Amino acid sequence: MSKTIHSALVILICLAARGFAQESPFFVTYNHHMEEPGNLDIEASTTSDIPRAGQRFYFAPYAEFEYGVTAQWTTEFYLESQSSWNDSTVFTGWRLENRFRPLHREHWINPVLYLEYENLNEASRIQKEAEGEAPDVSSPNAVLTPQLDRELEGKLILSSDYHDWNIAENFIVAKNFSQSEGVEFGYSFGVSRPLGTLASGADCRFCRENFTVGAEIYGGLGSTLNLGLHDTAHYIAPVLSWAISDNSTLRFSPGFGLTQESDAVLIRFGYTYEIQNFGSRISKLFGRKP
Amino acid sequence: MKQIVWIMMSVCVFAVVSPAQNPTYQQDPTWHAPAEAASRTNPLASRPQTAAGGHKLFVRNCAECHGKDGTGIEKKHSADLQLPVVQMQSDGVFFWKITNGNTGRGMPSFSKMPELQRWQIVLYIRTLKQP
Numbered sequence: 525m526s527k528t529i530h531s532a533l534v535i536l537i538c539l540a541a542r543g544f545a546q547e548s549p550f551f552v553t554y555n556h557h558m559e560e561p562g563n564l565d566i567e568a569s570t571t572s573d574i575p576r577a578g579q580r581f582y583f584a585p586y587a588e589f590e591y592g593v594t595a596q597w598t599t600e601f602y603l604e605s606q607s608s609w610n611d612s613t614v615f616t617g618w619r620l621e622n623r624f625r626p627l628h629r630e631h632w633i634n635p636v637l638y639l640e641y642e643n644l645n646e647a648s649r650i651q652k653e654a655e656g657e658a659p660d661v662s663s664p665n666a667v668l669t670p671q672l673d674r675e676l677e678g679k680l681i682l683s684s685d686y687h688d689w690n691i692a693e694n695f696i697v698a699k700n701f702s703q704s705e706g707v708e709f710g711y712s713f714g715v716s717r718p719l720g721t722l723a724s725g726a727d728c729r730f731c732r733e734n735f736t737v738g739a740e741i742y743g744g745l746g747s748t749l750n751l752g753l754h755d756t757a758h759y760i761a762p763v764l765s766w767a768i769s770d771n772s773t774l775r776f777s778p779g780f781g782l783t784q785e786s787d788a789v790l791i792r793f794g795y796t797y798e799i800q801n802f803g804s805r806i807s808k809l810f811g812r813k814p
Numbered sequence: 815m816k817q818i819v820w821i822m823m824s825v826c827v828f829a830v831v832s833p834a835q836n837p838t839y840q841q842d843p844t845w846h847a848p849a850e851a852a853s854r855t856n857p858l859a860s861r862p863q864t865a866a867g868g869h870k871l872f873v874r875n876c877a878e879c880h881g882k883d884g885t886g887i888e889k890k891h892s893a894d895l896q897l898p899v900v901q902m903q904s905d906g907v908f909f910w911k912i913t914n915g916n917t918g919r920g921m922p923s924f925s926k927m928p929e930l931q932r933w934q935i936v937l938y939i940r941t942l943k944q945p
């Protein structure tokens with residue numbers, strides 16, 4: 525077993541070429557910048573909360589694998605889990621998402637189409653998006669885990685780069701096939717900007733150019749059964765990302781709940797490691813021409 | 815086991831040190847910058863020292879496909895940036911191409927980089943010009 529792990533580590537280290545991980549700082553909002561073709565981002569993130577009275581403290585780690593299939597198509601796979609205070613730790617499911625950028629050139633507004641299949645249960649807490657009504661954060665995992673949440677989700681992503689600012693708007697439509705919740709709606713908006721716009725000649729960790737700051741706001745808009753803001757969660761969240769090396773980025777975001785149904789605060793951390801040319805290197809390892 | 819690790823490392827080293835240069839580079843005749851974009855001048859032209867930052871950005875973002883010396887990589891169909899046919903293009907054209915990419919041929923858009931950093935890369939690409 526240890527030999528297998530050793531071999532896997534050797535392969536991973538070999539594959540990890542230099543690449544600049546200039547990732548979007550957002551946790552929820554997507555912009556039109558796709559993963560470079562052939563590159564793989566491996567991300568470890570967590571969502572945890574500072575609960576209101578009657579809510580439970582939870583810690584929800586998830587792993588994300590993002591691959592640039594082409595310059596206009598990015599695919600991602602997620603595995604997620606959750607651990608609640610004075611309760612249990614449970615696996616909460618997986619997600620597969622695809623983003624397609626239909627237009628070749630940069631425009632004032634760049635649309636991206638997003639399609640995701642989620643095979644989760646109601647104990648899921650990573651809150652990658654907010655749609656419909658607020659999730660149940662009071663019930664124990666034993667009650668929530670058996671409740672399946674198989675969902676198809678679509679997003680219209682609109683994003684613009686104006687000088688050095690990125691402005692992104694996401695409109696969400698989701699249909700849960702496991703429960704009768706109607707069609708749910710949600711939104712998120714984000715704006716971000718790098719702290720430094722001129723790159724220094726030296727390699728440096730703490731240069732301003734390595735930091736991006738911004739803010740995002742996201743929430744649910746109810747469903748076809750109960751359209752509107754009633755019983756919905758909304759957050760406003762400053763975001764900060766730091767490119768700590770050529771191929772890794774650290775992100776942090778505290779999200780402040782705006783309604784009684786929201787968690788008081790959502791704390792998010794993310795670490796992304798980028799492997800350049802992953803696809804062609806794997807092809808080479810198996811003797812195929814890239 | 816040592817032999818397996820050794821073989822794997824050799825394969826990986828071969829994979830990482832891939833041969834550069836693209837002598838067969840053909841320009842994409844459909845990839846044209848609009849006249850307005852092509853006529854833009856580099857705001858950093860009077861600050862040649864900022865090309866050092868451009869070199870750093872080039873190595874991080876461009877060398878993967880264009881090679882560290884900018885001569886292109888044949889299997890990626892990427893441009894040899896030293897060629898006169900490339901260097902004769904204006905700064906504005908370079909900036910537009912970096913910004914928009916040519917997604918149909920695998921070049922991504924780099925509009926996520928700040929504008930000045932894209933101009934720094936243009937400044938550095940000029941230093942690749944063959945004497």
